[in-house]
Amino acid sequence: MSYNAAMTDSEPMLQADLAIIGGGAAGVLVALNALRSATAPVQVVLFEPASTLAQGIAYATPWPEHLLNVPAGKMSGLPEQPGDFVDHLLQADALPGLPRDVLTETFVPRRHYATYLQHRLAEAQAQSPATLHVVHVPVIALQPGTPRNALRLADGQQWQSRQVVLACGNSMRPLPAPGAEALPPGRVVDAWDYDGVRLLAGDGDVAIIGSGLSMADSVVALATAGHRGRIHVLSRHALLPLPHAHGGIAKFDPQPLLAMPLRARVRALRGHVRDAAAKGIPWQGVMDRIRPLGQALWQGLDAADQRRFLRHVVRYWDVHRHRIAETVHAQLAELEESGQLQRHRARLDALLVLESTLQLHAHGAAGGLPPLNVGAVINATGVETRALAMRNPLLQQLLADGHARPGPHGLGLDSDSAGFLLDGQGRPQPGVQVVGSLRIGTLWESLAIPELRTQAQQAATAALRRHDQRS
Numbered sequence: 001m002s003y004n005a006a007m008t009d010s011e012p013m014l015q016a017d018l019a020i021i022g023g024g025a026a027g028v029l030v031a032l033n034a035l036r037s038a039t040a041p042v043q044v045v046l047f048e049p050a051s052t053l054a055q056g057i058a059y060a061t062p063w064p065e066h067l068l069n070v071p072a073g074k075m076s077g078l079p080e081q082p083g084d085f086v087d088h089l090l091q092a093d094a095l096p097g098l099p100r101d102v103l104t105e106t107f108v109p110r111r112h113y114a115t116y117l118q119h120r121l122a123e124a125q126a127q128s129p130a131t132l133h134v135v136h137v138p139v140i141a142l143q144p145g146t147p148r149n150a151l152r153l154a155d156g157q158q159w160q161s162r163q164v165v166l167a168c169g170n171s172m173r174p175l176p177a178p179g180a181e182a183l184p185p186g187r188v189v190d191a192w193d194y195d196g197v198r199l200l201a202g203d204g205d206v207a208i209i210g211s212g213l214s215m216a217d218s219v220v221a222l223a224t225a226g227h228r229g230r231i232h233v234l235s236r237h238a239l240l241p242l243p244h245a246h247g248g249i250a251k252f253d254p255q256p257l258l259a260m261p262l263r264a265r266v267r268a269l270r271g272h273v274r275d276a277a278a279k280g281i282p283w284q285g286v287m288d289r290i291r292p293l294g295q296a297l298w299q300g301l302d303a304a305d306q307r308r309f310l311r312h313v314v315r316y317w318d319v320h321r322h323r324i325a326e327t328v329h330a331q332l333a334e335l336e337e338s339g340q341l342q343r344h345r346a347r348l349d350a351l352l353v354l355e356s357t358l359q360l361h362a363h364g365a366a367g368g369l370p371p372l373n374v375g376a377v378i379n380a381t382g383v384e385t386r387a388l389a390m391r392n393p394l395l396q397q398l399l400a401d402g403h404a405r406p407g408p409h410g411l412g413l414d415s416d417s418a419g420f421l422l423d424g425q426g427r428p429q430p431g432v433q434v435v436g437s438l439r440i441g442t443l444w445e446s447l448a449i450p451e452l453r454t455q456a457q458q459a460a461t462a463a464l465r466r467h468d469q470r471s
């Protein structure tokens with residue numbers, strides 16, 4: 001539905017200076033930066049349908065077995081205070097008995113991250129001349145405009161705001177099998193339904209579709225909840241996430257990689273891995289060396305090489321780049337060795353309901369697999385990155401009305417180098433900025449906290465600057 005078709009005259013227009021759409025980690029970091037930097041009574045409004053802020057998908061899990069994928073020392077939300085998350089853990093005595101140096105290197109439960117951001121937001125709110133108003137309703141339409149953008153909410157509220165930041169984050173891919181959405185509730189559970197996954201634990205067999213980080217979450221949750229049945233993991237390449245390692249960072253100059261085409265880069269990286277290994281440094285040290293260059297590496301590839309990367313390299317890149325704690329990796333390996341976890345390199349074709357079981361039909365390179373009968377299926381296919389497939393009414397409205405266009409290769413929404421949304425014709429919209437995973441097509445590395453904290457700070461600074469210029 002277009003924005004105008006959704007409008008009514010009956011609702012009054014509510015006013016904001018800065019409207020942030022999405023109250024996951026990224027949106028909260030934008031609000032936090034705006035509150036901390038404001039020198040005038042700016043009205044910040046955060047739109048988030050969930051009742052709790054800063055959880056989004058990643059940090060909504062209440063379960064202690066779901067760990068951050070990076071050590072606490074790298075998870076500060078504030079670029080200028082790298083130890084801030086660890087400071088919070090110590091102040092809150094979140095993990096009693098662990099001294100700072102140990103905490104810095106620890107993969108702590110993810111739930112602490114949401115609490116951290118909530119605390120910092122409350123502190124900033126108490127001290128800022130700016131005000132924060134949270135509206136727990138999704139935004140379903142946005143009409144960019146100068147000097148004000150117009151927003152429509154699912155309950156009919158209408159808002160106007162000088163600046164808007166889109167921080168809508170991640171949405172789950174549907175199961176890649178025809179008719180999967182019509183299956184009985186409780187038999188197909190999203191990996192991000194953290195309680196729902198645990199409820200599947202028992203004697204029956206379970207299948208997980210997808211073999212990435214969400215699969216790891218589901219397996220450790222099932223194991224911790226006492227699951228005794230088999231866990232079938234199905235994915236097209238069946239590559240499991242690899243572990244972090246303690247071996248230091250490889251010492252080489254990564255800059256020459258930026259000028260190389262994809263094939264030469266892969267060769268050069270293999271060479272760096274061999275050199276590092278000769279010095280006793282694991283391959284993870286090479287990945288850590290190039291980690292800060294993630295965006296530059298993507299942007300340094302021409303369009304043809306980016307396509308080649310997406311077609312041939314990305315699945316290997318992902319398991320090397322998005323790693324898990326060694327303890328989690330060891331748990332997966334142990335379950336696989338015992339035979340409880342079984343990996344299938346296969347593509348799901350169909351899911352059939354047979355009285356009390358679900359039957360999975362899949363095929364691999366050598367043809368059809370014998371059907372698998374399971375009690376339930378977990379959808380761990382991960383984040384939807386293709387703009388046109390994102391099931392978010394706001395994003396579809398922006399695309400349909402020509403206020404946005406898909407990013408390079410159809411990934412995320414297109415934005416300029418400063419993060420301003422590009423409209424259907426590629427013109428920047430000066431009142432609308434984008435942060436987080438929606439910038440994947442342009443930046444590639446735009447999902448994890450190190451990128452989000454920088455983008456959030458930049459977005460808040462730009463919004464306040466524009467506010468100051470106009471007032």
Ligand SMILES: Cc1cc2nc3c(=O)[nH]c(=O)nc-3n(C[C@H](O)[C@H](O)[C@H](O)COP(=O)(O)OP(=O)(O)OC[C@H]3O[C@@H](n4cnc5c(N)ncnc54)[C@H](O)[C@@H]3O)c2cc1C
Pocket residue numbers: 021022023024025026027047048049050055056057058059067068069070137138139140167168169170171213214217392394435436437447448449450
């Ligand atoms: C399982 C998992 C584990 C991860 N672990 C780590 C980790 O250890 N370290 C790390 O750095 N990164 C990790 N990440 C990456 C993670 O995505 C980011 O760190 C961060 O959580 C992303 O936050 P976000 O706010 O961009 O997105 P989300 O967390 O997806 O939040 C987006 C929010 O926007 C809201 N929203 C969407 N549409 C609308 C709308 N139309 N109107 C209003 N609100 C809307 C949603 O309700 C949601 O709350 C992990 C990701 C996942 C999925």
